[in-house]
Amino acid sequence: MVEKGLTTTETINAWVEAYSEEIGPKRGAQVVARSWIDPTFKDRLLADAAKAIEEFGFEGDATGHLKAVENTAELHNLVVCTLCSCYPFSILGIAPNWYKTAAYRSRAVRDPRGVLTEFGVSLNTDVQIHVWDSTAELRYLVLPQRPAGTESLCEEELAKLVTRNSMIGTDRNLSTQTAGES
C-alpha cells in the first residue's frame, strides 16, 4: 500500500495510535456521565445524539445518525448488527471481537437473555428488553442507569464507572467502584 502511494508508514502508525487511546469508549463514558449530571444535556442527547456529541467534538466515523437509548428499572437495551458489524466507532472505538462474532450476532436478537446471562447480567423477568439491530446508518448508544450512592461524584469520577459493555448493553448494573473489565 505504501509502495503504491496509497498511504504512508507514518499515517498507518498515526491511525494505530488514534484508535489505541483517544478514539475509544472513554468518549462514550464521558457522554453518559454528562447525561447523568446535566438533565438538559440528557434531553439534547435523547433528542439528537449525533448533534449532542458535537459538544465534546466526538462526532466522526459512524456517528452521523447516532441515537441514544436509555435503560430504566423496567427496560434494558441491547445493540447488535446482525448483517455485518456496524458500531459507533467515533464514540466507542474499536468494537470488541465478541460483538463481531457469529455467536453474538445470531443470538442477540433471538436469545438476548441467554446472551446477557453469559455476560453475567441477570434480568428479572419483568424487565423488558429492547434489542436494536443496526440495519441502516443509525447507530445506537445505550445510556446505562446511574448507580445508586454516586450523588457526591463529579462528572470525571462518574465517567470512570461507565464500562464499554454497558454502552452496548451487555453490562447493566454498574459498580460504584472504578470500572473493572471492559
Add this chain to the structure above:
Amino acid sequence: MDGVHDLGGKQGHGPIDVHEPVEPFHADWEARAWAVSKGIGGGAPDINIDWWRHVRETTIPVDYLTRPYLDSWLEADMVTLVDSNICTLEELVTGKSTSPAAGEAVSISVANAILANRASATKFDRPINAEPKFLVGNEIIAQQNASTGHTRLPGYVRGRHGKIHAHHGAHLFPDAVARGIEKAEHLYTVAFAARDLWPEANDSKDMIFLDLWESYLDPK
C-alpha cells in the same frame, strides 16, 4: 443476498467469549490491519459503503465464519483495490508493487488522524418529494422476498408483522447505492415483538427494532 452474513436468529454458533482483553487491539497485526484500512480510506476511492458491505458478503462462507475479523475486513478492502484496477492480485500476494505509484500519499500525525476522524461523520439522509407511505403506529408486513444483490432486510423478519416505531425521513437506499445508483427512500424504525418472530418466545414481551426502508414494507 441470502448469504451466510445474514446471521440474525441462526442457531448453533455457540457461546460468546466474554473474557476478551479490554485493549482495543489484541495483536500487532490487528492494529496494522485496521490502520492500513483507515490509511487507504477503506478501499478503492470509487466505491461506497454499500458496495464495500456487499463485497464482504461475497466472502467464501467458510472464510466468513472462521477468518479473524480484521483480516476479513482488510480482504474486502483489497478486493475493491483489485476490482478498481489499483492493484493486481499478484502485487497483493507478493507485497511488491510492479508499477509506479499513481501519486504520493501525504503523511498525517496522530492529531490529524483524530481530526480526520472527526470530519468523517457522514449524513445519509436526503431530500425526497414523495410522501411517506407509513405513519408511526401503522402495522406493516416485511416483504418475503429481498434483492438478490445487497440488501439490508434480514431474513429473520421477512414475512413478519411489525409496527412503525419512528420515521427518519429519506435515507440513501443501500440496495440501489450498492449498484452505483444514488437513490433515497423513506426509512423507518420498525418494532417487532419477539413472540412474533421466534416460536420459543410465546411468553416474551421483548421487542426487536430494525431500521428498514419503505420498499421492504407492505401495509398489513
